[in-house]
Amino acid sequence: MRSFAEILDIAARRHGGPEAALAGIPVPLSAAELGATGDDRWLSAMARSIFQAGISWQVVETKWPEIEAAFGGFDPGRLSMMSDAAFDDLLRDPRVIRSAPKIAAIRDNAAFIREVSAASGSFGRRIADWPAGDFIGLLDWLKTEGARLGGGTGAHVLRRMGRDGFVLGRDVVARLIEEGVIDKPPASRRAMLPVQAAFDRWAAESGLPFTTISRVLARSIG
Structure with missing residues (x-):
């Protein structure tokens, strides 16, 4: 599993530099x-x-x-x-x-x-x-x-409302598979445990919120 700095470097090469890789990512709301x-x-x-x-x-x-x-x-x-x-x-x-x-x-x-x-x-x-x-x-x-808040719906609600977190879109899942965190889209709480652990590690390394890490993971693919 790569460090977050290495994944950010991949996203930067794809999007024209570190600033571009981080551009437009909203800051989560405070508690x-x-x-x-x-x-x-x-x-x-x-x-x-x-x-x-x-x-x-x-x-x-x-x-x-x-x-x-x-x-x-x-x-x-x-x-x-x-x-x-x-x-x-x-x-x-x-x-x-x-x-x-x-x-x-x-x-x-x-x-x-x-x-x-x-x-x-x-x-x-x-x-x-x-x-x-x-x-x-x-x-x-x-x-x-x-009601009907499973799948990606609940995660999108939280992102829309400014709660820090990650959304497991196609590109984020692809990066997680590339890093060996998962081998397919997670469909159960047990399958989500390594995802949480990976985001915890990247957050500890970078000091960045999950929202930023999630967006950078997506930009390292798409």
Whole structure:
């Protein structure tokens, strides 16, 4: 397994130097900033990632202002109590991507967020308090306790919201395979353990957040 400095050098050669290899990578939010993010924004991010799964992301991005309006700004309290009539209205609403399973997942995640927020002060506070050394546990928690937040969806929600972490896209997986960390895309918590260990090692070596390491791994391939 190469050091992070060696992988950064590969990315730099592919993209025109170290500055280019690191360009445009967002800085994760602080714990205080995550904790202060409204529960409605977490539900909105979940909804956006759920709607984007399996279809063109650009379609969702184009429709997003209308989707926000149709869901009334994604207030978890109101949506967790969605009536059958309100559900049916959304299924008929032309502003919305009319998938009953995805709309049901948004309703279920509203209840999930509401419950976690009541226990932790805010949903973002619970996310912020989750230890970096167990990022795979955070992903597993979202998958288990949330609705349709497995696969890459939960990781994309966290990245969208500024929580430090990694997303196992095609190029990141390819680099992890090249480094001998895994031999195929990980599909279980056990298979994710060496991924967590590799990111922990690279973070200790470099002092950089997982978000930056993840993006550099991707740029070392693509």
